Amino acid sequence: MAEPRSENGSEEELPSLSSLLELHKPSPSRPPSLDPEAVVVSSGGEEAEEEVVVLEEVAALRGRGAAREGAGSEPCWQPDGGLCRSGDLVAPGGEGLWGDPAPSGGGCWGGENNICGAEGPALPVGQDEPSSPLVSRASTEASLPPKKKRQYSQREREAVCQAAWERRKEREAKRRLQEEEKERKRALAKTLKAQRPGECQKYITVVLDPVLLQVEGGEQVLRALEAANYSCVVENQAVPCSISWRRKTVSSQVGGGDEWTEEPNVLVLLGLGEFLSMAQSYKQKVDSCTEGQKMTLQSYVAHVMEKLPGKILALAVVGVENYFRSLRVRSKQRLQQATVPGNQEEQRKGRKRKINDSGLELTRMNMEEALVDLQLCTQVQVSFFDSCEELGEYATMFTKAVAEAPFKREREDTGFSFYLEKRWCGGVKVDHSGRGLLKVWNRQIQQFNRVSPAMAEAIVSAYPSPQLLIQAYGKCSSDQERENMLANIPVHRGEGVTATSRRIGPELSRRIYLQMTSHNPDLCLDFTG
Template sequence: MAGAEESDEELPAFATLLQPLPAAGGTAPPRVSSPPLRRGSGVVVLSSDSEEKERKKNLAKVLKAQRPGECQKYITVVLDPVLLQVEGGAQIHAALQSANYSCVVESQAVPCSITWRRKSVLSQAEDGNEWTEEPNLLVLLGLEEFLSMVRSYKQKAQGCAEQKETLQSFVACVMEKMPGKILALTVVEVEKYFRCLRAQSKKRLQHATVNRSQAEDRGDQRKKRVMDPGREITRLDVEDALVDLQLCTRVQVTFFESWEELGEFATMFTKAVAEAPFKREQQNTGFSFYLENKWCRGVKVDHSGKGLFEVWKRQIQQFNRVSGEMAEAVVSAYPSPQLLLQAYSRCSSEQERENMLANIPVRRGTGVTATYRRVGPDLSRRIYLQMTSHDPDLYLDVTG
């Protein structure tokens, strides 16, 4: 019967079924309080455990798929067919394929553009259509098209009434076709254009000099023909148009010397798109006050003691008004707390101990601009009190 009692205690939901039926006219025995019984409750408990395991398994898959080296497998590069028809489009495609990125050719809303898709990690079927569009958009502008937009901006800035497409209007059109995208523009061989422009200017100057000398010899006073300066786009014109574009749209234009460079850039851009979720997750610390920099991170110390010197330096740097250079100077003179305490023990007076670190030189800057100062008596005194005092309520820096 002991086993039966234990069974009743372990299964309170079934306790009421084991109670004797009440006699006729008698009072019913008290019912045992128990939680409501659901159909298949035993299976629900097991199902809950299995669901939790499945959730953790899926979460592990997602985190693994976000890691560098794995995330590239879930990214597909979508190339517009017009891009492959331009001069270096095939080189861009070849560069992406050589980096083992999956590429597809599909018509885009914006010609000569590249977009990206990410396959769902939890897709059950290999050929499933569970894809997510990435927000990034890379558009290639032809050199003549780009120069025409810069020329239009120049004419507009000069008050020309004729309305032609500028970089700013082009970006507005792209964002209207593909809203929500993060746009980046690229142009190839802009520097080659400037080199050709300089060479042509030199040739024209030489030719004009020869013609002028010949005309002077002949006494020819015919009217000189002047080139229209508005047709040529200078480097200053391009910079003005780019500054206006960045201020108004926050869109940047990247220049490349060759199509090979653009292919390498497209590969690096694809890698950045693939690793973006992983990097965002790393930056999401969960604490708004946490600063992600070297000073806030801890120092790793191995079994051999490597890293203790940096810990000692950080400890000194925790004092108010102590820079990294000052802490470096102190720990360079006394590489460990034990060595500093030994130096204090060799001093003959309290005053000598307090001022022991005051004359340590501190170097700020490098090279010819480097300056020197001393640690000073104030910091020397505070470090001494911190290292030797047994008073937990002692204020090391009253003014701090």
């Protein structure tokens, strides 16, 4: 075996790497690891024999050595180099792990048995870095201390916590708003559903006065309402023989409870005799031109409205037609008795009875005069029925009308201060392809005063869209020409021999021109209305 020489020429005998490795035999209690990851170390001499050092064994030894050092044990060094307790390689006579010189004396092998004083395996590691054996990068990285995490100051930690808390509050507020919006839409949908026909009857309660059930026709009214599945209650009313309604209001506010509200409508049942007496009092008042002591229909309504301010009153009477039929029958009987010769005494009694009953008899003309006066002065209408069954049906229809009143008012609320015909309320349906725009343009022309459908159709036929009309105005050379551009468009009305023809005229042509080109929102197009 060749002996390497140093640079200064002195000969120095060094042990071979194989002889050193033969001394390094693993402890029986700890078999060597079979990990394929290893480091190859070359001796650099003539013997080019490759030896394998298991890295896992070295890492385990270093870990146990560091644990023992943390427990307070003294570090142990190899006198002639080798492995220290931490598992690091130390050269003979060299420095320790952190640059301290290795102490002399007994060595310590950092195996599982932690046997000190025995000679542990030593590797020849020189002090100069180029002459040291090659060690893998993995072992170098394993020997480095772990990187410390960044330490945040108290102010930085508070700022991070505050930002996280703000983000959490924003998310909760957004989620809360979304839930409230859903609840509001759900409550609004429930309110609209409660107003629809077929559903609104479930939220109506009919309130009957106890006196109504004691007079003729009251029982029929109650049976008819119950047969129509309406909720009925019997309570004392301010006006005897009256019917009122109570609605269960579904709140559209989130968290709002249901409330009961009184409907403004009131239906009062008048007896036949009471009604005839009031109508007769009006006749006597008109004939004598003085204020009578008896109550008329007008004074009765005023008395009721004092007890029920703000209510919409309606009156119902049963048997008026039967009364007039009986009057006609009695009149015929009297005529027959007058034509048949009989006892003079019976004729005298008949004349006296006629004189006494003449004040109680009321003609149809007298009754109509009293009703007209009542409607003109108080806007109260009186409904007449031949039977109690008809009265029950009327009460059922009245209840249905009261229940559907909010829905109908909402449907008829078009947002305009003027009345719209039914065909105008629905508007014109326009699809995605543009079908229906021609009808919209026709409707816009008809909104001008004194424009018939035939005139609008003539203008739309000449200029099928507002854009085409604007382009035609742009081709004119003067304002006078633009104002009279539509004046000569013919308007055909009728068919056959009754067909007529006329022109649009300068007045309508001027109004359409101003409406299409003016930028003044307060410009009056038609002074005549």
